[in-house]
Amino acid sequence: xxxxxxxxxxxxxxxxxxxxxxxxxxxxxxxxxxxxxxxxxxxxxxxxxxxxxxxxxxxxxxxxxxxxxxxxxxxxxxxxxxxxxxxxxxxxxxxxxxxxxxxxxxxxxxxxxxxxxxxxxxxxxxxxxxxxxxxxxxxxxxxxxxxxxxxxxxxxxxxxxxxxxxxxxxxxxxxxxxxxxxxxxxxxxxxxxxxxxxxxxxxxxxxxxxxxxxxxxxxxxxxxxxxxxxxxxxxxxxxxxxxxxxxxxxxxxxxxxxxxxxxxxxxxxxxxxxxxxxxxxxxxxxxxxxxxxxxxxxxxxxxxxxxxxxxxxxxxxxxxxxxx
Amino acid sequence: xxxxxxxxxxxxxxxxxxxxxxxxxxxxxxxxxxxxxxxxxxxxxxxxxxxxxxxxxxxxxxxxxxxxxxxxxxxxxxxxxxxxxxxxxxxxxxxxxxxxxxxxxxxxxxxxxxxxxxxxxxxxxxxxxxxxxxxxxxxxxxxxxxxxxxxxxxxxxxxxxxxxxxxxxxxxxxxxxxxxxxxxxxxxxxxxxxxxxxxxxxxxxxxxxxxxxxxxxxxxxxxxxxxxxxxxxxxxxxxxxxxxxxxxxxxxxxxxxxxxxxxxxxxxxxxxxxxxxxxxxxxxxxxxxxxxxxxxxxxxxxxxxxxxxxxxxxxxxxxxxxxx
Numbered sequence: 001x002x003x004x005x006x007x008x009x010x011x012x013x014x015x016x017x018x019x020x021x022x023x024x025x026x027x028x029x030x031x032x033x034x035x036x037x038x039x040x041x042x043x044x045x046x047x048x049x050x051x052x053x054x055x056x057x058x059x060x061x062x063x064x065x066x067x068x069x070x071x072x073x074x075x076x077x078x079x080x081x082x083x084x085x086x087x088x089x090x091x092x093x094x095x096x097x098x099x100x101x102x103x104x105x106x107x108x109x110x111x112x113x114x115x116x117x118x119x120x121x122x123x124x125x126x127x128x129x130x131x132x133x134x135x136x137x138x139x140x141x142x143x144x145x146x147x148x149x150x151x152x153x154x155x156x157x158x159x160x161x162x163x164x165x166x167x168x169x170x171x172x173x174x175x176x177x178x179x180x181x182x183x184x185x186x187x188x189x190x191x192x193x194x195x196x197x198x199x200x201x202x203x204x205x206x207x208x209x210x211x212x213x214x215x216x217x218x219x220x221x222x223x224x225x226x227x228x229x230x231x232x233x234x235x236x237x238x239x240x241x242x243x244x245x246x247x248x249x250x251x252x253x254x255x256x257x258x259x260x261x262x263x264x265x266x267x268x269x270x271x272x273x274x275x276x277x278x279x280x281x282x283x284x285x286x287x288x289x290x291x292x293x294x295x296x297x298x299x300x301x302x303x304x305x306x307x308x309x310x311x312x313x314x315x316x317x318x319x320x321x322x323x324x
Numbered sequence: 325x326x327x328x329x330x331x332x333x334x335x336x337x338x339x340x341x342x343x344x345x346x347x348x349x350x351x352x353x354x355x356x357x358x359x360x361x362x363x364x365x366x367x368x369x370x371x372x373x374x375x376x377x378x379x380x381x382x383x384x385x386x387x388x389x390x391x392x393x394x395x396x397x398x399x400x401x402x403x404x405x406x407x408x409x410x411x412x413x414x415x416x417x418x419x420x421x422x423x424x425x426x427x428x429x430x431x432x433x434x435x436x437x438x439x440x441x442x443x444x445x446x447x448x449x450x451x452x453x454x455x456x457x458x459x460x461x462x463x464x465x466x467x468x469x470x471x472x473x474x475x476x477x478x479x480x481x482x483x484x485x486x487x488x489x490x491x492x493x494x495x496x497x498x499x500x501x502x503x504x505x506x507x508x509x510x511x512x513x514x515x516x517x518x519x520x521x522x523x524x525x526x527x528x529x530x531x532x533x534x535x536x537x538x539x540x541x542x543x544x545x546x547x548x549x550x551x552x553x554x555x556x557x558x559x560x561x562x563x564x565x566x567x568x569x570x571x572x573x574x575x576x577x578x579x580x581x582x583x584x585x586x587x588x589x590x591x592x593x594x595x596x597x598x599x600x601x602x603x604x605x606x607x608x609x610x611x612x613x614x615x616x617x618x619x620x621x622x623x624x625x626x627x628x629x630x631x632x633x634x635x636x637x638x639x640x641x642x643x644x645x646x647x648x
Contacts, residue, residue: 120455
């Protein structure tokens, strides 16, 4: 009997939601616990459990690796929030705001080392492979973060669309893909199946990010739960903005650049109108579908009975149709 | 034929001193390379090679682990320099000064992940043990750094001497000890011998740190190559200061506290006189000898022919008699 993703979230949380670190040194470990208490969707460990269950009943190692990827994700949140000087995360003060930047740097570091203590618990027959898949993704996450910071300091027209997609893939999708792959390794999936599973996770991740950008601009704020046009207000480089600059006429581009430079009161409404005029809203829906399509083809290609793919299909639909 | 430590430094540097990271993202990896180019004594990897050669000819894995501990040490330097807001290291600009704090945080992170790529190369028969010894030390280094930061914000009389020794051991000595132990594991040393080797490394490290504090105050600046009394000028908590506060009379303590609060022009000379008056100089020499003694007893206890211990003995003498 396969588990639904809500079952798996429940199972994972039961063993994850406890204190992970010793009591002392108090500032170090309280800072580390703080980010874990803020919580989150625990989507990466669930992918690891699902990757395992695609091929075999869930092995305890999938929980160990799930713990590792969730700790790693939280390590990136602590350090990214320092780099971005973010005061809040999910409405709560970030670690560096509560405990100082040095304490937050160190809390992230000790969390990253603990990731490898978790990974060291898996069976030795696939330890090397798991470590290698994990390290590749972890390095790519850092590279994506650096690219993101590099793009920050560039004019939006200087950022090539394909480089932006690559940055998003590294920063947000490869860890989803690697979580699925590590689960697959534990479940005994072949190398070919590992590749399909990885491609599924990576492309779902990119499609999700395009949707996220779309909803920030065009979503119903009541259903989406965020201020509409938040990205537009701060001139954030998004799929929509970069593509709009590519699609629009030179007079539209001049108008868009002027709105970004001057931020008038009706900036969001004006930018949204420009986005609609150059049809970037329709483009985004198609672009999301394109990556979704690649993801579902990869899912098709996994050589197991299609009934076993149902939870992954459900999770993908949940992630990619949030507004409905 | 055993190698001298100068031989080993040469061998290690030949395979370590090259570019370690890809070309792009440029800012990320140039920042990481910068700290490696600043150089250093490479003492930790040499200890790993020596731990191996104490029991057997050097296995290539000892170089992999040596690379890992040297990368880890450099990761700690990048992040410690951010935390301490240090502008210079070995007379060169620190990574965060050259590349910004966010880039330095990220460069440290990616270096730490690469540590585990190195460790993943060792033979699977001892991979779990090596990872476990390494992780324990790495976590302790973070704990020591947090304790050091906690002590910074305390009055010197509030810091207990034994807590200070423990902090120094965690921050500076356990990685030396673990480097030796990992070499010993690769060389096939028994658990008992691993313990002796570890105790040797740890106590040599503490003795070295006491000597370092002593030389900063009482060393010949010409031979030692540093400004005399640099620690005293910035009221740094050292073995000498903490013990002086314990040994001195209440009027001497008041005088010392006043010198620390007011920093007169002849502060160094006056503090040194106080140190001599309460005999903390003689105490430091004895305290260093005490840890040295424990180290050499541990070396004695290692169950191999004493001829094999010669390079370790030489290294210890080199580290602990620098001023002679």
